[in-house]
Amino acid sequence: MFDTESLVQQYELTACIQCGKCTGGCPIALKSALNPRALVYQMLRGEEFELVSRGELWDCTTCATCGLRCPKGVKAVDLIIALRAQWIESGKIPTTLRAPLTATLNQGNPLVLPREDRSLWADGLNVKNVADGAGIAMFTCCENAYDPRVQAMPRALVNLLRAANQDFGTLGLDEQCCGSEVRRIGEAGLFEYLRDDNLEKFRAARVSKMVTTSPHCFNVFKNEYGKHAIPVEHYTQTLAHLIADGALKFSKKFQATITYQDPCFLGKQNGIYDEPRAILKAIPGAKFVEMDRSRERSVCCEGGGGRMWLEGTNSQVRLANDRIAHALDTGANILATACPFCFLTLSDAVIATGNEEKIKVMDILQIANAAI
Amino acid sequence: MKSQIGVYICHCGLNIANTVDVEQVREFARILPNVAIARNYTYMCSDPGQALITNDIRDLGLTHVVVASCSPRMHEPTFRATIHKAGLNPYVLEMANIREQCSWVHSDRTLATLKAMDLIASAVAKVALLVPLQEREVKVTQSALVIGGGIAGMTATLDIANAGFQVCLVEKQTHLGGRVAQLDTTFPTQERVADLLAPVLRAITTHPNIRVITNADVEKVDGFIGNFRATIRARPTFVDAMKCDACGKCVDACPVNVPDAFDANLTTRRAIYRAPDARFVIDARACSFVQDRVCRSDPRCAAVCDRNAIDFSQTENLVEINIGAIIVATGAATFDATKKPELGFGTYSNVITSLQFERLAARQELQSVKDVVFVSCVGSRDATTGNTYCSRVCCMVNAKQARRIQEKFPDARVTVFYADVRAFGKGHEEFYDAVRKTGVRYRRGYVSEIFAAGGQTPKRDQKLIVRAEDTLIQKPIEVSADLVVLGIGMTPRAETNEIANVLGLPRSGDGFLLEIHPKLRPVETAVDGVFLAGACQGPKDIVDTIAQARAAASSAFASLCRGQVKIESATARVDEEVCAGCGLCVATCPYGAPALIARTGTARVNQVLCKGCGACEAACPSKAIQVMQCTPRQVLAQIAVLA
Numbered sequence A: 001m002f003d004t005e006s007l008v009q010q011y012e013l014t015a016c017i018q019c020g021k022c023t024g025g026c027p028i029a030l031k032s033a034l035n036p037r038a039l040v041y042q043m044l045r046g047e048e049f050e051l052v053s054r055g056e057l058w059d060c061t062t063c064a065t066c067g068l069r070c071p072k073g074v075k076a077v078d079l080i081i082a083l084r085a086q087w088i089e090s091g092k093i094p095t096t097l098r099a100p101l102t103a104t105l106n107q108g109n110p111l112v113l114p115r116e117d118r119s120l121w122a123d124g125l126n127v128k129n130v131a132d133g134a135g136i137a138m139f140t141c142c143e144n145a146y147d148p149r150v151q152a153m154p155r156a157l158v159n160l161l162r163a164a165n166q167d168f169g170t171l172g173l174d175e176q177c178c179g180s181e182v183r184r185i186g187e188a189g190l191f192e193y194l195r196d197d198n199l200e201k202f203r204a205a206r207v208s209k210m211v212t213t214s215p216h217c218f219n220v221f222k223n224e225y226g227k228h229a230i231p232v233e234h235y236t237q238t239l240a241h242l243i244a245d246g247a248l249k250f251s252k253k254f255q256a257t258i259t260y261q262d263p264c265f266l267g268k269q270n271g272i273y274d275e276p277r278a279i280l281k282a283i284p285g286a287k288f289v290e291m292d293r294s295r296e297r298s299v300c301c302e303g304g305g306g307r308m309w310l311e312g313t314n315s316q317v318r319l320a321n322d323r324i325a326h327a328l329d330t331g332a333n334i335l336a337t338a339c340p341f342c343f344l345t346l347s348d349a350v351i352a353t354g355n356e357e358k359i360k361v362m363d364i365l366q367i368a369n370a371a372i
Numbered sequence B: 001m002k003s004q005i006g007v008y009i010c011h012c013g014l015n016i017a018n019t020v021d022v023e024q025v026r027e028f029a030r031i032l033p034n035v036a037i038a039r040n041y042t043y044m045c046s047d048p049g050q051a052l053i054t055n056d057i058r059d060l061g062l063t064h065v066v067v068a069s070c071s072p073r074m075h076e077p078t079f080r081a082t083i084h085k086a087g088l089n090p091y092v093l094e095m096a097n098i099r100e101q102c103s104w105v106h107s108d109r110t111l112a113t114l115k116a117m118d119l120i121a122s123a124v125a126k127v128a129l130l131v132p133l134q135e136r137e138v139k140v141t142q143s144a145l146v147i148g149g150g151i152a153g154m155t156a157t158l159d160i161a162n163a164g165f166q167v168c169l170v171e172k173q174t175h176l177g178g179r180v181a182q183l184d185t186t187f188p189t190q191e192r193v194a195d196l197l198a199p200v201l202r203a204i205t206t207h208p209n210i211r212v213i214t215n216a217d218v219e220k221v222d223g224f225i226g227n228f229r230a231t232i233r234a235r236p237t238f239v240d241a242m243k244c245d246a247c248g249k250c251v252d253a254c255p256v257n258v259p260d261a262f263d264a265n266l267t268t269r270r271a272i273y274r275a276p277d278a279r280f281v282i283d284a285r286a287c288s289f290v291q292d293r294v295c296r297s298d299p300r301c302a303a304v305c306d307r308n309a310i311d312f313s314q315t316e317n318l319v320e321i322n323i324g325a326i327i328v329a330t331g332a333a334t335f336d337a338t339k340k341p342e343l344g345f346g347t348y349s350n351v352i353t354s355l356q357f358e359r360l361a362a363r364q365e366l367q368s369v370k371d372v373v374f375v376s377c378v379g380s381r382d383a384t385t386g387n388t389y390c391s392r393v394c395c396m397v398n399a400k401q402a403r404r405i406q407e408k409f410p411d412a413r414v415t416v417f418y419a420d421v422r423a424f425g426k427g428h429e430e431f432y433d434a435v436r437k438t439g440v441r442y443r444r445g446y447v448s449e450i451f452a453a454g455g456q457t458p459k460r461d462q463k464l465i466v467r468a469e470d471t472l473i474q475k476p477i478e479v480s481a482d483l484v485v486l487g488i489g490m491t492p493r494a495e496t497n498e499i500a501n502v503l504g505l506p507r508s509g510d511g512f513l514l515e516i517h518p519k520l521r522p523v524e525t526a527v528d529g530v531f532l533a534g535a536c537q538g539p540k541d542i543v544d545t546i547a548q549a550r551a552a553a554s555s556a557f558a559s560l561c562r563g564q565v566k567i568e569s570a571t572a573r574v575d576e577e578v579c580a581g582c583g584l585c586v587a588t589c590p591y592g593a594p595a596l597i598a599r600t601g602t603a604r605v606n607q608v609l610c611k612g613c614g615a616c617e618a619a620c621p622s623k624a625i626q627v628m629q630c631t632p633r634q635v636l637a638q639i640a641v642l643a
């Protein structure tokens, strides 16, 4: 059991006017029993419930639309994370989460792969270590570092930064999980450990500026690492600046019609809408088309908030499948994104909907790399 | 002469007496130096309470009085009048605030009693040093300036003019009427707004006491209550109204197209156009000839005008007027709906604002629709936009427009999404009842997102999907719509700062102009003689706007009528022997009261502008400038007894 009153206080739920703006905009609520407004109301009424009877709490992708649109500043997503934390504290951790969480503690990644293999993605690239003096620390998401389906992205970023004559390095084997998803799963203790340990490692390597491959790492470094946070950019910001300054030039044509999926952690949560589009519009030969539901009205791919390791309820309905239909609707043959989670969920959806012939999911890094 | 001080301790019913042992305080006060008498009483401000004071002044020959009661903001004027009635100078009074600063904020009776004693001892120490001051009055210029020609400004103007005073009404736009002129009908009576406005406009333009200056700004205001001097900059319209016969050929000749703000940007107009009051004018910012002295079109407006009415030699005109009172009625802007991107305004042509709806209705261009959705609280009650207040009219505007559609197109399915329906005005709840009876459906929940129904490459006017949670069935829903109307709120006008700076007016946290007291003094401002009317002070409907406008007019002509106004006597004075002329006081004063006199090289304070705030006294390095009744000697005496 949990104490509703302390949640009401901590998350300032008394501000709620029960208008339903959160639930009305929740990408999950239409397909699941998850109802952020009703959850807040239950807290206000002091109605306690058996957490394990509420499996839909794990459906939340932490896209944060609920809190971003709330007219009263209530962050329902934070309440959901807090309830997950209570759940985890009770020891009844959903089985598929156990291995990723344990591995994150022991191996520094949720993919349950050895810490020593962290840099294998960079084989043959000779990327230096930031500790040897570099302007920018390139931070690779665990997914990009270990998952062969998305290892091309950090390799492309290395190429692009070199093409633009940037002085950068990586943390090498000192790099480990940023803790973004861990925090959203509700493992507050593990998150704090990762944050403090990472900050210590950044300090030791004298990191003064970072660029990340994933919007999730970017968001957590920028907004949740506290006052010792290090200035950080998502790679779309870095590349857009380099293009605008003339430091990065494209010479090859990339003939395609491209549309773009806004990652929630980049767009909605951090307002970075224009930079990814600026890069795509600078690609020679490419035609950029916009989906109707884009930018602030974009649709979540369901990859965030721990959902990479959790199916959630009602897995028959997948927003990523809808998203492929949306993309096809524009006439695009490339669905671009700027997030490894979006890339993976959307790529799966292309296969699941049998559209491999019609459309391909690519990270902006891959597209840009193909054009230099 | 030795001073004879009377100390009067008020119980304020139980407000003070419950927390402070008033009897003990009286015992204490009685033996303070120079105190001739100390009394306590349930309500010192009551007639018998005041009689205690006046009798003692007569019978005991009191020279100074201390009243220990509430804040001086509450009753200092009362007790000044009391002692004046008994023959004392009103300024030999000191208040000890043992309510707001003692009984209301403490719970321990013993400590509160001790604090009350300290406050009174301190007041007694000071009061003996107070000197009598002259009550002063200044003569009033018996005319007024009204800034803003919306319904508020026009109403106030008429009231003052009808009372027999001259009024100058200054309007920024080329026409009078403000927001109301854009509306079609008004809730809850559903009267045509044109019918409401016409008699007011006629009365304004024909009234012998009224001078209207349109297309103008008030650029500068100097002076003080009763004696303001305003500089008004009137811009040219480049069309001679006496010559123009409104044939309209010029409009056809003009090559420039700009969005028509009066039509809420639904339409475009030329740089020369027929303004809402039917006069032809040139919009200087749009006209290529005014801007660059070149016009792309060969037969420019002037060339086609048979009557030589177009006159590009017209120039700006500076008008200076003297007035005794000013009413600010500059109104409000409407919320910019593009700041709520999830609602698709600007993306879809069939997502419109409530203001655009009014224009469509007024132009008789409402087209037959099937599914219509009204969205509440767009840009109001919304922390994400920074507008946390309720705009007070949108619920009824939604209701009015929903009814309009439902009655015009009985087959339409009209849905209003809301979180709370606020129908607080006279006749509003009944209006809301009537609207629901016409078939309009209210569903409880804010609209969260709007997108195209027919795919991802939408046409601008295709069917839409409106997403919300119907909080009463506790489920997220999707409703289709041919037309979505956003109930936009009112916001402070972007130029509020300019007018606030010209007049020295403070703004409240919401950005609107600030009244002195929200309940007791709702039309007065921090600047004596400047009053507020209408939506510039906060969102309100026409009824409330007019009520406030008439209140502002009464307040203004109350001072005009008297011919004289009292001004604060406890002001700053400069000891010219001591003053070094450094000018710090000039820089510090928020009211522009002190000035350096070239001849003497010292500062002098305009006694009429000075509010006695004391900022100069604190800044002055040589203590040459001192505020009467707050001199260092008086304040130090007050502090010394506390040590």
Ligand SMILES: Cc1cc2nc3c(=O)[nH]c(=O)nc-3n(C[C@H](O)[C@H](O)[C@H](O)COP(=O)(O)OP(=O)(O)OC[C@H]3O[C@@H](n4cnc5c(N)ncnc54)[C@H](O)[C@@H]3O)c2cc1C
Pocket: B147, B148, B149, B150, B151, B152, B153, B170, B171, B172, B173, B176, B177, B178, B179, B180, B183, B185, B186, B187, B188, B216, B217, B218, B329, B330, B331, B332, B333, B334, B354, B355, B358, B393, B397, B400, B493, B495, B499, B533, B534, B535, B536, B540, B541, B542, B543, B545
């Ligand atoms: C869409 C909509 C529908 C509405 N429907 C209704 C309704 O049905 N019934 C109802 O009761 N109320 C309605 N209202 C509210 C109504 O419009 C206001 O109550 C009313 O306009 C307030 O009048 P005002 O004179 O204070 O301000 P405004 O109407 O805004 O007029 C202010 C005037 O001052 C001028 N001005 C501004 N700054 C300066 C300056 N510095 N110098 C000189 N002039 C200046 C402006 O140009 C303007 O002419 C509606 C409002 C909106 C937005």
